[in-house]
Amino acid sequence: MSTEDLDLSADEEEITAETVLKTLQSAWQNERLAPEILPHRNDMVECMLGQIQHMERNINKLPKTDLRACIHKMELNRIKYIICNYLKTRLNKIEKYCISIVNEERQRTESGTNYLTPSEFRYAQEYLVNMENHLKNTVLNHVPGRMQTFEHNKMAVYPNLQSHVFLKANSTVNGIVLEDMIGDQDEEIDLEEDSQHILQYKPIADLVKNGKVQLV
């Protein structure tokens, strides 16, 4: 990514457009590969959107036939795709796991560690209400007496945290406990910097969230 023409505004916060893009890319990669929803990176998205606006203005100053304009436009399209796909992946997860996400998010909001942005949370709640109403109007209100309840616990879909993921350690992490599901022989492993592994998602979930490992 060429950043010469945008660095001016970004430098003030001592963070370059390039870092923002990199962070966003790894957030996107993690989000696509992790089975559950991850904490949002709205700050990065908004920062990038600001940069895009800025770049678009710069491109418009160039004549249409300028080669530079074409290359920059292409680059912008790719960044836009990343942002859109990132947000869309999150929406898909929110829709699929909406009951469990809304429940967990309520607790998380209380403790101030929310994963969703306010508008995502609003979307999730609205989606759940719409789904419930639709199922009630079509079927549940017409079935006999006690069968009419909408059973949240039976309808909830949970992400499979036991699934395996490929990952790369960004920094050395010691003492990850891998639970033994059948016996009681827990195993402890260390991740070296830049080493790659295939592991169950659950034990390393927190490491993904705090950026110590990167899913690949």
Next chain:
Amino acid sequence: MFGEKVIELLKEADRNRETIDQFNDEKIRQIIEEMHVLFKMNMDDANATTENKSLWTTVQVRHSALERNKRCLLAYLYNRMDKIKTLRWEFGSVLPPDVRELLSDTEYDWFSKYSTNLAQYMRSLGEDIGYSGIDLTENLRPPKWLYIEVLCLTDYGKLELEDGDVVMLKKNSRHFLPTSECQTLIRQGVLKQIV
């Protein structure tokens, strides 16, 4: 046998995994009717046999059938909801009439609500920094080319591009347009990409 109809319903839906078919109003009505019959029989037997426990097994079996019917009906609806969601991403907020006919009234209702909710979310994106929202449905595929060659399939009329140029889209005319601006038209069937 209990629960037979509901299995038919699911099998039918399973045959067309990719596409959505006509909402089976009649069958659902029949299944709900079966549930009412079962429920009534269970109530009668349960009331009659508080002392005599010989009918309990029958009641149990009927109850399982009821639960099963309910579960399968919900699965049917849930599965269709997933498909309707895809329609929203493909066609936008207005469905072509032939697709609209496949949905029941309540489903269409749900579609509109889903659509509104999604639109509201997309509008809220980047609000804090003075953006008027992003259309997430525009960038569904990774961008490979900046411009693509397209064939126009219908007499669409004038199309104004972002840079102010106006293109006249006539049937069977060929154009070289920015990819980002013709995605929606391609999905609507106005344009076709020439590879």
